[in-house]
Amino acid sequence: MALSPAPASPAAPSVPQSPPPRAVTAATAKQRMLKLLICSDAPEQALRYRGFRAIAGVDEVGRGALFGPVVAAAVILPERLGSLARAGLKDSKQLTREQREKLDRRIRRTALAVSVAEIDAETIDRVNIYQATRIAMLAAVAGLTLQPDHLLIDAMRLDLSSLNYPCGQTRLFYGDALSLSIAAASVIAKVHRDRLMRELDAAHPGYGLASHKGYATPEHRRTLATLGPCPLHRRSFAPVRAQLPTPTTPLLFDESLLDDILLEHSDLEAASD
Numbered sequence: 001m002a003l004s005p006a007p008a009s010p011a012a013p014s015v016p017q018s019p020p021p022r023a024v025t026a027a028t029a030k031q032r033m034l035k036l037l038i039c040s041d042a043p044e045q046a047l048r049y050r051g052f053r054a055i056a057g058v059d060e061v062g063r064g065a066l067f068g069p070v071v072a073a074a075v076i077l078p079e080r081l082g083s084l085a086r087a088g089l090k091d092s093k094q095l096t097r098e099q100r101e102k103l104d105r106r107i108r109r110t111a112l113a114v115s116v117a118e119i120d121a122e123t124i125d126r127v128n129i130y131q132a133t134r135i136a137m138l139a140a141v142a143g144l145t146l147q148p149d150h151l152l153i154d155a156m157r158l159d160l161s162s163l164n165y166p167c168g169q170t171r172l173f174y175g176d177a178l179s180l181s182i183a184a185a186s187v188i189a190k191v192h193r194d195r196l197m198r199e200l201d202a203a204h205p206g207y208g209l210a211s212h213k214g215y216a217t218p219e220h221r222r223t224l225a226t227l228g229p230c231p232l233h234r235r236s237f238a239p240v241r242a243q244l245p246t247p248t249t250p251l252l253f254d255e256s257l258l259d260d261i262l263l264e265h266s267d268l269e270a271a272s273d
Helices: 027-038 041-051 082-086 097-109 121-127 129-140 180-203 218-227 256-268
Strands: 055-061 072-076 113-119 150-153 169-173
Touching: 041 055, 041 150, 041 180, 055 129, 055 180, 072 129, 072 180, 082 097, 082 180, 097 180, 113 129, 113 180, 150 180, 150 218, 169 180
Parallel strands: 055 150, 150 169
Antiparallel strands: 055 072, 072 113
């Protein structure tokens, strides 16, 4: 008697394959990390516990731009910051233009003192961007109408010997994402510089300054190659220097740092409208 063939085993159900993980740029990873941080008045409260009262948040914008000034702001907020926290105050790079401008007006109404300082491209080329940023921050502090007794600074330390009053300082990494005072300074500085870039767009047409705010976007690099630098471009920065007809003064700082600056700021700030 012939044996019947054994029934075929049912085919195993196909399991959908997950797509391979997409590569994440360093700037995107940093942006995701910053969104997890909570901006509050905890740093200010810790300083008040130690007896400080006039606490100034200090921050800058434009450090990685190829065009125009670096801008710093110093802001002294009142002790009660609940209204600003509820209004959504945080790192300016995580806010839309509309949100920043609304907060800018609210900060200026609420703050005990606000000061803004600019350091132009010519000075940046002469002393380097790191030193120019420190000069801008110190000028913003010196311009406050109320003397601070302590500074909360985003990731930098300043030489305060030129101030004619005693003042302490605390360097806080990712400070604009952690401290309401530093976040307020970042919003004030960002709104000021963005407005300046829109004004300069009319004076220097063709570069797209109103869009990219002078940062090293592909659009800006293309127009820079086509039109060449204008007088307000930072000639010590490699993308600008490469378009100059003759060699210019060499960089006064480690050029490898520039890639980090451009990555951090052009990716995170220029894309923010």
